[in-house]
Amino acid sequence: MLGQKAFLSGNEAVAAGVRLARPHVIAAYPITPQTTVIERLAEMVEDESLKAEYLHVESEHSALSACIGASAVGARTFTATSSQGLLYMAECLHYASGGRFPVVMMNANRSLALPWNIYGDQRDSLSLLDCGWIQVYAEDAQESLDLIIQGYAVAEHSDVLTPMMINLDGFVITHTYELVSLPAQQDVDAFLPPFRTVNKMDLDHPMSLAFTAGPAYNQAFKQLQHQAVLAASKVILETEERFGQLFGRYYPGLLETLFCDDAETILVTLGSVAGTVRPVVERLRSLGERVGLVRIRYMRPFPEAEIRKALSGAKAVGVLEKDISFGYEGTVFTNVNSALMRAKVMPPRLLNFVGGLGGKDISAIDIERLFLRLKSPDDGETVEFI
Amino acid sequence: MGNRKEKRISIRELSDREFFYGHKACPGCGGSLALRLALKVLGERSYAVVPAGCMSAVGFIFPQMAFTCNAIISTFPGTASMLSGVAAGARALGIKDFHAVGFAGDGGTADIGFQALSGAIDRHDKIIYICYDNEAYMNTGVQKSGLTPLRARTTTSPAGKRLKGAVTHKKPMFEIVAAHGIDYAATASVGYPLDYLRKLDYASKVDGTSYIHVFAPCPVGWGYDTSDTVSVAKNAVDCGLWYLAEFSDDKFTLNHKPAAFSSVGDYLLGQSRFHHLGEEDVKDIVAQRDARWSRILREWSFCDQ
Numbered sequence: 001m002l003g004q005k006a007f008l009s010g011n012e013a014v015a016a017g018v019r020l021a022r023p024h025v026i027a028a029y030p031i032t033p034q035t036t037v038i039e040r041l042a043e044m045v046e047d048e049s050l051k052a053e054y055l056h057v058e059s060e061h062s063a064l065s066a067c068i069g070a071s072a073v074g075a076r077t078f079t080a081t082s083s084q085g086l087l088y089m090a091e092c093l094h095y096a097s098g099g100r101f102p103v104v105m106m107n108a109n110r111s112l113a114l115p116w117n118i119y120g121d122q123r124d125s126l127s128l129l130d131c132g133w134i135q136v137y138a139e140d141a142q143e144s145l146d147l148i149i150q151g152y153a154v155a156e157h158s159d160v161l162t163p164m165m166i167n168l169d170g171f172v173i174t175h176t177y178e179l180v181s182l183p184a185q186q187d188v189d190a191f192l193p194p195f196r197t198v199n200k201m202d203l204d205h206p207m208s209l210a211f212t213a214g215p216a217y218n219q220a221f222k223q224l225q226h227q228a229v230l231a232a233s234k235v236i237l238e239t240e241e242r243f244g245q246l247f248g249r250y251y252p253g254l255l256e257t258l259f260c261d262d263a264e265t266i267l268v269t270l271g272s273v274a275g276t277v278r279p280v281v282e283r284l285r286s287l288g289e290r291v292g293l294v295r296i297r298y299m300r301p302f303p304e305a306e307i308r309k310a311l312s313g314a315k316a317v318g319v320l321e322k323d324i325s326f327g328y329e330g331t332v333f334t335n336v337n338s339a340l341m342r343a344k345v346m347p348p349r350l351l352n353f354v355g356g357l358g359g360k361d362i363s364a365i366d367i368e369r370l371f372l373r374l375k376s377p378d379d380g381e382t383v384e385f386i
Numbered sequence: 387m388g389n390r391k392e393k394r395i396s397i398r399e400l401s402d403r404e405f406f407y408g409h410k411a412c413p414g415c416g417g418s419l420a421l422r423l424a425l426k427v428l429g430e431r432s433y434a435v436v437p438a439g440c441m442s443a444v445g446f447i448f449p450q451m452a453f454t455c456n457a458i459i460s461t462f463p464g465t466a467s468m469l470s471g472v473a474a475g476a477r478a479l480g481i482k483d484f485h486a487v488g489f490a491g492d493g494g495t496a497d498i499g500f501q502a503l504s505g506a507i508d509r510h511d512k513i514i515y516i517c518y519d520n521e522a523y524m525n526t527g528v529q530k531s532g533l534t535p536l537r538a539r540t541t542t543s544p545a546g547k548r549l550k551g552a553v554t555h556k557k558p559m560f561e562i563v564a565a566h567g568i569d570y571a572a573t574a575s576v577g578y579p580l581d582y583l584r585k586l587d588y589a590s591k592v593d594g595t596s597y598i599h600v601f602a603p604c605p606v607g608w609g610y611d612t613s614d615t616v617s618v619a620k621n622a623v624d625c626g627l628w629y630l631a632e633f634s635d636d637k638f639t640l641n642h643k644p645a646a647f648s649s650v651g652d653y654l655l656g657q658s659r660f661h662h663l664g665e666e667d668v669k670d671i672v673a674q675r676d677a678r679w680s681r682i683l684r685e686w687s688f689c690d691q
Contacts, residue, residue, distance in 0.1 A: 024478035025471060053474035058505030062467035065460065065502065069471025072458050073433065075478055077471075091461050201456035201472075203431055203484065209458040211446035 008180045010173035013141040014080070014106045014166070015040035016180070017148030019050045020188040021104075024075035027055040027066040031085040032118045033170040034108040038080055060085035064092035064103065071101035072209050074200040076152065079103065082170060083110035083124045090128060096163045097132025097225065099210045100199050102155035103163040104148065109137075109271065109322075110170040111358040119359020120170035121322035122271060126299070126331045132225055134164040134232050135299040137271040141178040144168050146249060149188055153239045156195050159231045169272040169322075171359070183247050191246050233301045254303030256295040259285060260310045263292025265374045268311075268319045270296045270332055273362055277320075280367040291371055296332065304339040311340060316349040316374040320367075320386075322356035329383050330354050349374065355386035362386065395587045397580070401426045405434075409452035410444040414612030416602030416619060417441055417518040419576045421489050424516055424598075427586040428485045430455050433472045435488040437499060438462040440525040441518070463498045465490040466506035469513040477512075485590060487514040492533035493523045495599075496557045503597075507566040510594045514586075517559065517597070520604035528607040532557045535627070536674075537667055538659045540607070545662035560599050564633040569594025571633040575601040577619030581630050581641060592634075601628045609658025618656070624648040626675045629682065638686035650675065 008016060014037050018026070026045070028038035044050035053070075057063045060081050067077035081089060086107055096103050107125050111117040125135060134154065138144040147166045155164040168174050201207055213221055237253050244250035256274075258281055260266060267277055274295035284291045294310050296303065311317050321332040328334075333352035340346050353370055356362050366386055373384070405425035411418035417440055425432060434457040436442045442459040445452035460468035465488040473486040490499055495517040506513060522540045523529040530543040535556045539545040543552040563571045570592040574582035582600055589596035603618045605611065610618055622628040623642065627650060630642040651668045654660040663671075 025474045027467075027471065027474075053478045055470055055474055055511075056509065057467060057470070058501055058508070061461075061463060062470075062502045062505055065464035065467035066471030066474065068464075069435070069458070069460070069468035069473075070475030070478070071471075072468075073472055073475040073479065073481070075475030077475070092464070095461055201433055201458060203456065203481065206430070206454060206456045208446055208451040208453050208456075211448050211451065211459060212443065213448040217448050 004182050006180055006182055007177055008141055009036065009175050009177050010138070010141045010144045010168045011036040011108070011175065012040055013145040013180050014148055014168065015044065016182055017145040018078050019044050020183060020185060021149055021152050021192060022076065023052050023078040025053045025055065025067065025070035025077045027057050027063040027077070027079050029057050029060050029063045029081070029085065031060070031082045033110060033174045034080045034082040034085070034106070036174070037106060060088040061092060064089045064096060064105070067103045068092060068096050068099065068101050071103055072099070072201055074195065074197055076195040077103050078105070080106040080108070082108035083112055086124045086128060087112065090131065093128055093131035093133060095210070098221070100161040100225070100228070101163060102161055104151045104155055105163065105165050106148070107165050107167050108170045108174045109167050117358040118170070120172055121357045121359065122167070123323050123357070125165060125167050126323040129299060129331060132162065132229065133300065134162055134229065135167065136164070136297055137167045137299065138173060139272055139274050139295065140173060141176070141180050142249070143251070144173060145180055146243065146251070149183065149192060150239050150243055153192055154232060154235050156197070157235045160228050160235050161197065161199060162228050162232060167271065172272045187246055191243065229301050236298065253306065254298040254301065255306045255310065256297060257310045258293040260292040260294060262290055262313070264290040264315045265371055266292040266294055266311060266314045266317050267367070267370060268294040268296065268317060268332070268336055270299070270321055273320065273322070273356065276362060276364055277367050280364050280371070284371060289371070299332070299335070302335055302339065307336055307339040308343045308345050311347060312345045314347045317347045318351045318353050318370055318374050320353045320355065320370065324354045324357070324383065349379065351380065352383050353386050354383050395427065395583045400583065401429065403430070405430070405432070405455045406445065406452055407454065408450070410447065411440065412606050412612070414605040414615045416576050416604060416615045417491065417520055418444070419615070420516065420518040420600045420602045423579060423582060424487065424489070424586050425455060427583055428487055428514070428590055431483055432456065432485045432487050433458070433476070435460050435465055435469045435472060435486065437465040437490050437494045439491045439494050441489055443525050462494060463502055465494060465499050466502040466513070466515060469515065470506050470509065470511045473511055473513050485514060486512070487516065489516050489518060491524070492517060492519040492521055493531035496532035496559050504566065507563060507568045507595045507597070510569060512594060514589045514596045514598070517599045518602040519599060520602050520607060521556070522607050524604050524607045533559065536671070537663060539662060540659070550662055550667065551659070560631065560633070563597045564638065567636065568597055569634065570596040572597070573599045573601070573629060573631050575619045575623050575628055575630065576603070577601070577616050577621070577623060578630060578642070585632065607659070610656055621648060621653045625650045625653045626679055627653065631686065640682055640686045640688045641690065643688060643690070
């Protein structure tokens with residue numbers, strides 16, 4: 001069933017999705033370029049189109065800490081952050097996942113100081129890839145809205161019970177206006193029932209949560225946590241299928257591919273830059289070039305099998321990312337490389353392109369140059385900056 | 387402060403139920419006594435939030451849980467923010483008649499947890515925040531905190547040839563909290579349990595943020611016999627280095643005025659953390675006490691309980 005359409009920025013689409021998901025508690029602290037999300041939510045709470053407790057916390061650490069507290073009594077929670085704020089939350093990120101509190105959070109991908117910079121790259125979330133959260137990267141406003149609704153269904157699933165970080169490239173998605181289809185509330189209510197969990201403090205059945213576990217027990221909890229994130233893969237696919245049936249928008253799982261079946265040269269991307277690559281790939285295809293695109297959507301759980309399948313026939317693969325682990329290579333590259341190595345399906349050439357740091361523009365011409373570069377026999381540096 | 391002073395909670399009315407029991411705290415632990423008494427007043431519909439520190443270290447060791455009410459460990463800086471979340475979540479879910487109560491140590495309150503506490507008070511969130519003050523980071527081995535008193539020896543404020551223990555004063559948390567315009571704040575001591583219980587009872591009825599700062603000696607960190615915790619906590623009040631007071635409706639009230647102060651020297655030198663002090667040091671501390679008390683008596687009203 002179709003709802004109405006609206007012209008929304010990525011941030012506004014997120015706020016619209018949050019309203020439809022009916023969280024009980026929103027804890028918010030402002031940071032550019034996340035601010036318009038929490039501004040819209042404050043207005044919705046004010047005009048009572050969203051009935052939620054809105055906590056004006058005094059830091060990002062407190063924002064997530066409050067969400068964990070609310071989740072621990074069985075409430076559905078939302079917060080949003082970016083960059084320095086995400087890092088300030090770092091302790092609470094591990095806390096939320098370790099305690100199995102399915103908080104849903106939007107992160108506006110932004111560069112990290114120093115030097116100070118408010119523009120988009122993905123070093124903030126990728127530097128926290130190991131914090132135990134499900135990490136997904138949107139490409140546009142519609143996907144951002146849909147991911148919020150799907151995010152609660154995935155995070156709160158009893159096989160998963162793991163928090164979810166929904167990443168939007170700062171400004172490129174957060175502040176770009178697009179025509180967005182708004183699902184109807186009754187359809188979202190049918191898709192996303194109220195949060196039910198046994199992992200909560202219940203006055204009728206008191207429980208101690210977020211406890212200490214010594215060497216004899218600790219690893220067992222960590223293994224369960226690992227299994228839960230792995231289990232999310234299946235739940236994500238089921239959730240997308242159910243979402244598609246109800247709303248008519250189908251998503252391609254942990255990653256999206258374009259022309260990969262017979263592509264010789266493939267560019268692997270994360271986030272909004274896929275929107276720049278896609279028309280280039282289509283144009284080169286029209287000229288007879290066998291090029292393809294992989295857009296990784298979920299970094300955790302990582303689409304290991306899907307990466308192998310998509311890249312197994314390629315002669316040259318480039319991983320383009322807005323991130324670098326200084327002194328080695330990009331983190332997306334490390335993950336892609338590992339998936340290929342484990343299956344021993346290495347393409348003859350595998351290059352790591354790093355660009356867009358601190359918002360540096362990546363143009364269609366840059367993308368064409370990368371496809372040319374992948375054809376050249378020079379293996380070059382470990383990391384090539386574009 | 388009206389009618390609340392007409393009725394006080396009595397030991398006879400105090401619940402026989404234990405909500406914090408079988409934990410692994412050291413013998414003579416003042417902090418665990420503060421928790422035990424508080425939960426007897428607040429009861430089974432409490433959500434206890436306890437940050438990283440002594441009480442979480444001794445009360446939540448899987449699979450042996452010491453709380454019989456709901457309880458959760460928060461991050462070290464996150465006692466107040468998690469309390470706010472618990473209260474907001476419970477309220478949003480339509481849960482009624484509950485207490486969101488935090489138990490944080492002195493470091494968890496005056497240092498690392500201060501920002502979140504300030505935010506919660508600013509929002510007037512309906513939570514009860516209890517600081518059990520043992521005047522140092524005891525869980526990690528007696529390091530100096532923002533509430534360690536001047537010249538106390540800790541493992542990070544040693545008493546040597548050049549320095550005589552801590553070189554900073556104890557932060558006046560009660561006044562700092564009151565300066566926020568908090569709904570209710572109080573000081574207490576485990577050496578004066580009836581006063582503490584009455585304040586807990588009052589805090590449980592406040593529609594807003596309550597803060598109780600309870601003096602809770604630590605025999606391990608302070609160096610006195612484990613059987614003396616209650617008398618040390620009482621002596622601190624009797625010698626005037628600690629005081630029992632309340633703040634509400636923008637007014638400070640002193641609740642206990644010793645007719646004559648007992649000996650500061652006896653209080654200090656009975657604890658090994660002050661053994662390095664000489665006569666002059668004790669005189670200094672007495673002079674500071676007197677300055678503080680003259681201000682208290684000048685500026686605060688008095689209401690004996």
